[in-house]
Amino acid sequence: MIELKDVTHAYGDRPVLRGISLRLEERRIGLIGANGSGKSTLARLLNGLIVPDSGQVLVDDLDTRKQARAVRRKVGFVFSNADSQIIMPTVAEDVAIGLRDRGLPKEEAATLVAEILARYGLGDHHDHQAHLLSGGQKQMLALAAVLVTQPEILVCDEPTTLLDRRNVRIVVDTLRSLPQQVILLTHQLETLADFDRVLVVSEGRVAFDGPPAEAVDRYIELIDSEVVPAR
Numbered sequence: 001m002i003e004l005k006d007v008t009h010a011y012g013d014r015p016v017l018r019g020i021s022l023r024l025e026e027r028r029i030g031l032i033g034a035n036g037s038g039k040s041t042l043a044r045l046l047n048g049l050i051v052p053d054s055g056q057v058l059v060d061d062l063d064t065r066k067q068a069r070a071v072r073r074k075v076g077f078v079f080s081n082a083d084s085q086i087i088m089p090t091v092a093e094d095v096a097i098g099l100r101d102r103g104l105p106k107e108e109a110a111t112l113v114a115e116i117l118a119r120y121g122l123g124d125h126h127d128h129q130a131h132l133l134s135g136g137q138k139q140m141l142a143l144a145a146v147l148v149t150q151p152e153i154l155v156c157d158e159p160t161t162l163l164d165r166r167n168v169r170i171v172v173d174t175l176r177s178l179p180q181q182v183i184l185l186t187h188q189l190e191t192l193a194d195f196d197r198v199l200v201v202s203e204g205r206v207a208f209d210g211p212p213a214e215a216v217d218r219y220i221e222l223i224d225s226e227v228v229p230a231r
């Protein structure tokens, strides 16, 4: 279970998260909010990619500030920009690197990699250059490379933004069927319809916390109430 205790974060002198306290226990949690509202910053706090300026983030009682390595093993993170997640030259190597600490026999690791690539529609790209995949294929690769490590919790920052309809369905169905806890950031609000809980982030605070339909209504209200600056 992830717990945030009065967390604040600023970039330089710009406050981005302002006193957030949460217990994230539900299996499917969505995070929505305007561009720049602080969602990605909040997501990055959950696996210790960012540590809070004040307050604490605990993952099963591990403090992200002190036990970042252990936290990262539990919490997998899928970035919205898949390019920043690709670290190896070929598709298969990029997935295999996540298994390197497992001490699996080579053949077993290779079988796991081939299986997961096939499941995510990348079977034909096994030995291709990862950076030459299409944008959507890179997002599928990023997801496969994280899932192969079997994290207990998965944080996904807009994993479907670049995907075509078919791949959106594959990713969303995958996230639904995973036994792990999933925390999903998205602007595709319909994706969250059957989630257990949705948080609406606004100007670095949680403006709403509850069922998806109400969260979406609240989000739309918030956006529509803003005065759009005249050109």
Ligand SMILES: Nc1ncnc2c1ncn2[C@@H]1O[C@H](COP(=O)(O)OP(=O)(O)OP(=O)(O)O)[C@@H](O)[C@H]1O
Residues within 6 Å of the ligand: 011, 016, 033, 034, 035, 036, 037, 038, 039, 040, 041, 042
């Ligand atoms: N590394 C950084 N350095 C400085 N400012 C940053 C950095 N990352 C984010 N910010 C700022 O923090 C604020 C929140 O950014 P964040 O990426 O958390 O928003 P977001 O809700 O994920 O937005 P989006 O929907 O566009 O992804 C923005 O004003 C952004 O400019």
Ligand SMILES: [Mg+2]
Residues within 6 Å of the ligand: 039, 040, 041, 157
């Ligand atoms: Mg973001």
